[in-house]
Amino acid sequence: MAEEILVGGVEEIVKRLISLGIDEIGLLRGVKEEVEKLQTIFTHIQLVLQDADKRQVGDERVKLWLQKLKEAAYDAEDILAEFAFDGLRRQVLAKTKVLNFFSCFASLPLKFKTAHSIQNITKRLKDIDEKKDSFRFNIDNTAENVIPNVDAARETSSLVNESDVFGRESDKVKMVDMLISDLGSSSAGATTTATTLSIVTILGLGGLGKTTLAQLVFNDATVKEHFGSMMIWVCVSEDFAVKTIWFKILKEIDSSCTQSESLSKQELQKKLEKELGGKKFLVVLDDCWQKDLDKWEDLILPLKVYGAAGSKVVVTTREDIVASTIGSSYTHDLQLLSDDQCLRLFESKAFVQGETKNSNLVKIGEEIVKKCRGVPLAVKVLGGLMRSKRTEQEWLGIRDGEFWELGGDVQKQVIEILKLSYNNLPPKVRQCFSYCSVFPKDYEIQKNEVIRLWMAQGYLQISKEGELMEDIGEEFIRMLCTISFFQIAPEKETSEGTELIYKMHDLVHDVARHLSRFECKDLVDDKDDIINENIRHLSLISSNKTLEIPNGINEVKKLRSFSLYGDSYDRLKVTTSLPKLLQLRFLRVLNLSKLPLKELPSSIGGLKLLKYLDLSWSEIERLPSTISNLYNLQTFNLSNCDKLSELPKSVVTFTQLRHFYAYRHIMNCESPRGLNELTFLQTLDILKLCVESASEHIAELEHLNYLKGTLRLQNLGYVNDVEAVKKANFMGKKNLHKLDMDWESSTHGDNVSDRVKLLEALQPHFNLKDLTIHKFQGLELPGWMTNDFALPNLVKLQLKNCNKCEEIRSLGQLSSLKELVIEIMDSLRRIGEDPHNHQVVESTTTKTRRSSEASAILYPRLEKLSVFFVPNLEEWFENSANIFPKLQELELCHCPKLRSMPNHFPSLKRLTIEKVNYIDTITENITSLTSLSLKGSSSSSSSENEEEEMARMLGKNELIESLTMRGLSLMRYFPDFSGLQFLHTLDISHCEALETCPHFSSSLKKLDIRYCPALKIEVTRFPCVEWLEIWEIKALVVDDTPLFSNKLSFFSIVCVPEFVQLSVDFLRNNVHLRTIIIHGCPQFRGFLSSNEEQIGSPPPPPPPPPPPPPSASSSSSSSSSSLSSSWCVECLRLENCPSILRLQLQGFTQLRDLAVFVRTGLQSLEGLQSLQNIQSLTIGQYS
Known part of the structure; x- marks a missing residue:
């Protein structure tokens, strides 16, 4: 099977041509007859393709016959697709009332040209059909591979990402x-x-x-x-x-x-x-x-x-x-797996969990597994393959296959096993898999991206009413996952939300490249610029070099896909070669992502068959008007084109468009009109409404009920017609999972009730999971936002910049809500119920109802709550004591008037409080914190009160691992930290009155202290610190004893006026110390040896008689010993330390990065020759 032709793709093209609806493309009578002849020939040929596929391995004549057939089939599809485009063009123009008498005649030359081309292809196919008889192929009356039953495997497809590992x-x-x-x-x-x-x-x-x-x-x-x-x-x-x-x-x-x-x-x-x-x-x-x-x-x-x-x-x-x-x-x-381990892995893939295993199949499976020779990938792939085979004859066929006879080359054997799995895929899935060779190795394949590429090539054909091509693509991905051709990778956030990611193992990618080598070509770093003229799919891949579009690209006239994968391009060469690329009239896919191009040539409008256009992250500034001629376009990606000045005024000609991306393209660009014509549209990641006709614009969404994923609505403030909003029918868009509403630039008057009515009319389908509302100017929120029946699946809710909203009713009934963000709400005073509105006298029924409410669990799944910049918020009241049972993270920032809120947080782990004055009542019941951040949060009028509040909070939360204190301006002394046995990170800054640091437990690993001008520190108080960074304190003292339990690795001192020196013993004792940074310390003299020799400082004033000046080569034996020691420091930076006049580097043998900046210049620098590992050396002088 070393040089086989890719028959799967040929077979699918033949099927598409056979099923072609002739009347739909409006052929002339003579042309129709030729196409019917063509279809008849293809029908005859289709019956022998399965046998031809098998026989090509040992028969070069069959292989050549298949190659000719493939080229003829591709050419026929291209010609008929062009003619179909003309029919689509006339339909679009008729809808837009542009079609006229002369445009009808304009298509006649194309019809005659098509007739001539089809006659030529028919002649070629007659020769191919006659030639097939000489091979005496066996006829396959089914003409269709049986699609493997993946339904049983579907439940375990999530485990394909190595979650069931054996051995x-x-x-x-x-x-x-x-x-x-x-x-x-x-x-x-x-x-x-x-x-x-x-x-x-x-x-x-x-x-x-x-x-x-x-x-x-x-x-x-x-x-x-x-x-x-x-x-x-x-x-x-x-x-x-x-x-x-x-x-x-x-x-x-x-x-x-x-x-x-x-x-x-x-x-x-x-x-x-x-x-x-x-x-x-x-x-x-x-x-x-x-x-x-x-x-x-x-x-x-x-x-x-x-x-x-x-x-x-x-x-x-x-x-x-x-x-x-x-x-x-x-x-x-890593060793090979044992036969027993391989068998367990094989059976987990080959049999459905819980089924009764056929003992004969198990025995055959044992023999198959032994032949896999301990390679898990081979075992797993074969196991997935056998799941779709249920007869002993099929299993024996695999056991006795010729591909096992490959000697001792295990790698080659694995590749042949992968090919075997490939051959057992249905042809429609085979062509999808082989197409994936266009991706670079280890490429993160986004689910939506690969499906839309397959769709553009025509690989996803609908066979029944109501079916979507995208659904077929997902089914094909499941098949590829079942046999481990695709491996599930961690999900990623994209403009569409969280998206599934897949990867192909290197060997699987090698197989795809091998199988598609006559159709797909990738140029990696321009190592090979020879391109066969019959190549259909071309990728340019850059790992670290500047990419160029090949000069001879216009000679590859049959190209269907062109994709760029890289970040670096030669702008001039791209500009000159792009027009050649746009001459390729059969292109279906054009991926120019990240291209440094300011404008597209108008000739792009001539790409009649283009279905996928990606210009994302490019420098495009404007689009040519001819872009509207791309009637076949299915996917149009303009995301992150931040230099684009405008979009097409209308998209009415894009009647086939299914996915349109324009998020983050520009700030001042409105979305195009004519959306009502895009009845296939599924992805519209952003809709920026036209200012002058916002109501009419939003109403265009009425029939777009296929919309799914994420939709961002902007300029909602310009909408003034409630009926238009109702017409948009957001409740009918059941596949929308994320909705972002931005009410920027409201101009429809000050009637706040109208605003609430507009938002009321925007009620989404109950499937919505993520809702964000920006800059809404109503006094209150609509009822559906607090109703679990309306939003039973809502997981995340964000309310931002709604500056006129005064009250938010309780959101505690939203049963699926996990994250709530309330941010920048200037007028908001209350959240939850109003406790002052309760009647003194209540009926028995009312009392019963209130008792039921009080026992209800509010915010049952909320895990994160953030309230930022709500300056007038005074209270948060909920009529239930059973609240926040799963809340793990709470952030309260810049809410100075907040006096009360529910304070039952049984699961809280992370707390951040900033500029909140009444923290004692909020935090009194918190005892389970692992992370605490206090930033200017005290309401205390004295340092004693501030210190007491801190001590009280720390005393109740002894499990704290990370502690941040910023802006506690009154605090002079730290509370006792000795009880915090798990504290490993401490961050202190802007505590102006702080004078001393306490002793810390041995758990502390990282200490960062900044901008505490009254603070004096002795480093012996930190016995196990690994990272020490100190900025702008008063004084730092480092003694000569072994410090930090020999774990210090990073030591940075910046702007400490009373920091004088470090000893050589400090360097010797801290064997892990890799980085020393000392900056802006005017009294720092350098490193002091054990007998008072200074390395990097001027000698002391000599008493009479003057002693010899200290140096690295002279002095006592003890001094010589200390200076000849080798320290582990790899980075040394001494900047703006004017007391350093001399620097000796003999002990710094491991230095890789040295930077010394002094104001007056060094008088002496010795030991540079000992720096054998130096990579960066900078010696400078401040002016």
Whole structure:
């Protein structure tokens, strides 16, 4: 099967041509006859395709026959698609009343041209049909592969992402023990001295389960507890660009981090310092191939310098040379699975859970498993394949297949097994899978993206009424997951909300590339610019180089897809080569995402068959008017085109449009009109209403009931017609899950009741999960927002900038609500019930009702509550004591008048309070906190009261792990922290009166103190700190005793006027110390040796007779010994410390980064020659 033709795609094209509705495309009488002949020939040929597919392996003549058939079928489809476009064009123009007498005649030349082209293809197909008889093919009367029954497998499809792993228990235990140990280990197993960063490698051949083992360890509860939130997963693959990997690490820590090519390595390192500094972390670098030592050292350096002791990096690789190159402290050589382990894995895939297993099939399965030779991927793929086969004959056919006879090449055998699974897919799914070779390796395939690409190629054909192409695509994805061709990856947030992500194993991707090599081509870093003229799908992929569109692109005349995957382009070359690309009239897919292009040539309007156009993240400023000629367009992506000045005025010609993205494109651009014509539209991520006709504009949504995912409505403030809003029929849009309403620029008067009526009319379908309301100007919210019958599935609710709203009725009845955000509500005074409106005299019925209400659980699933910048909020009252049972995180910020709110928080873990004066009543019952942040929150009039409040709160929450105190301006002394045995992070800033620090428990790992000008600190009070950062305090004293239990790794002192010196003993005792930063300390003289020698400071005034000046080579033996010691510091920065005149560097042999800036200049600098590892050296002088 080494050189087979991809028959699946041919078979599907043949079926599409056979089922073509001739009358629908308006062919001339003579042309109709030719098409009917064409269909007849294809019907005959279709019957022998299955046998031809089998026989092409050993018969070159059959292979050549299939190749000719494939080309003829593709050409026929292209020609008829062009003619169908002309029919669609006339329909659209007739609707828009543009069609006239002359335009009817304009299509005649095309009809005659089509007739001539079809005659030529018919002639070619007659020759092909006659040739088939000489092969004596067996006829398949079914003409259709049986689609595997995936219904039984569907319930376990979520487990395909390695959740049912067998035989890796001991591997996992070893890896977990290695990661949570503070000691490193050599590859030989010998224990070594603890280091700041250890590298652990998982080594094994492809398909053995390296990534699976890494995932198991990464998600282990013990590992999560050990590393906390600092767990980072980066897929490296063949793209080993150091800056890119650094950015991926930053992105994992902070999802809001945005990549910029302009960022230098120094800038990225500073960002890494900020995020990783002093923290113990775990970084997994998955699928590494890089063997260059210099690149590895470059990558790992900031992780070593900034990480706390015990940090780990896990690397998965197939190459043992990678493990030796990076200096792994431990290499885990992953072994093959045993036959018993493989059998358990196989049976979990081959049999439905709970079914009675056929004993004969089990026995055959045992024999099949033995032939897999312990490779999990092969076992899993074959198991998924066998699930759709239920006869002994089928199982025996797999057991006795020729593909097993491949000698000792396990990798080759796995690939052949994958091909076997491919051949058992129905043809319509085969062509979808092979098309995925256009993606780069390790590409994160978004579910919606791949389905829309398949749709654009015509792979998703509807066979029954009411069916959607998108649903068919999801079914195909399930099939590919069932046989492990697609692996489920972590979900991602996109403009459509949370979206499923899939990945293809490298070997699976190799199979897709092999099978589609005559149709698909990818150019990686321009390594190969030779493109066969018959290629149908082309991708340009960049790992680290500037991409260019090939000059000869216009010669690939049959191209159907062109996609760019990269971030760097040559603007000039792109501008000159793009017009050539737009000459390719059969293009269905054009992906120009991130292209640095300011405008598109008008010739894009000539791409009659274009169905998928992606211009996202490009620099496009305007669209040509001819864009409206793309009548076939199904997917149009303009998201994040922030330089785009306007959208098409109307989209009435886009009658086939199903997905339109324009989110974050521009600030001043209104959405196009004519939405009512887009009856297939499913995705409209943003609708910015026209200011002059907002009511009419929103009414255009009336029949768009296929809309799904996320919809952002802007300029709602300009709508003034309630009936138009009702006409939009939001209650009928059952597939909308996220709705964002922005009432910016309200101009329809001051009648607040009208505003409430408008919002009342916007009531969504009860399936809605996420609702945000911005800048609504009504005095109250409509009833449906507090009604669980109206919003039974609502998970997240955000109310922002609704500045006229004075009261929010209780939202506690919303049974699914997990997150509530109330932000910037200037007039809001009350949340919940009004306790003052209760009648003194109540009937028995009323009393019973109130008793029932009081026992009801309010906010039963709420986990996070945030109230920000609500300056007039005074009370929050709920008529129930059973409230907030699952609330874990509470944020109250800038609510100075808030006097009372429910204070029953049995599950609260994280509390942030800022500028809230009455905190005692709110926090009196809180006892379970692990994180507390107080920021200028005290109502106390004296330091004693402020200190008492702090002591009271800490005394009741002894499980606190992270504590932040900012802006407590009256507090002079800290309360006793000795009871906080779990405290590991302390952040103190802007406490102007603070004078002393208390002793801390040995659990404290990170201490950050800033802007406390009266504070004096002795570092002996912090026995186990690993990260110490101090800014702008009065004085710092560091003595000579061994400090921090030898765990300090980061030491930064900035603007401390009374900080004088560090001793050489300090350097010697802190073996993990990697970074020292001292900035703006005018009295700092340098590092003092044990016999008072100073390294980096002027000598003391010499008494008579003057002693010889101290130096690194002279002095006593004890001095020489201390200075010849080698310290572990890798980064040393001394800036604006005018008392440093001399600097000796003999002991800093591990330095990689040295920066010294002094005002007057150094008088002496010695020891530079000993810095063998230096990578960055800066010596400067302030003016």
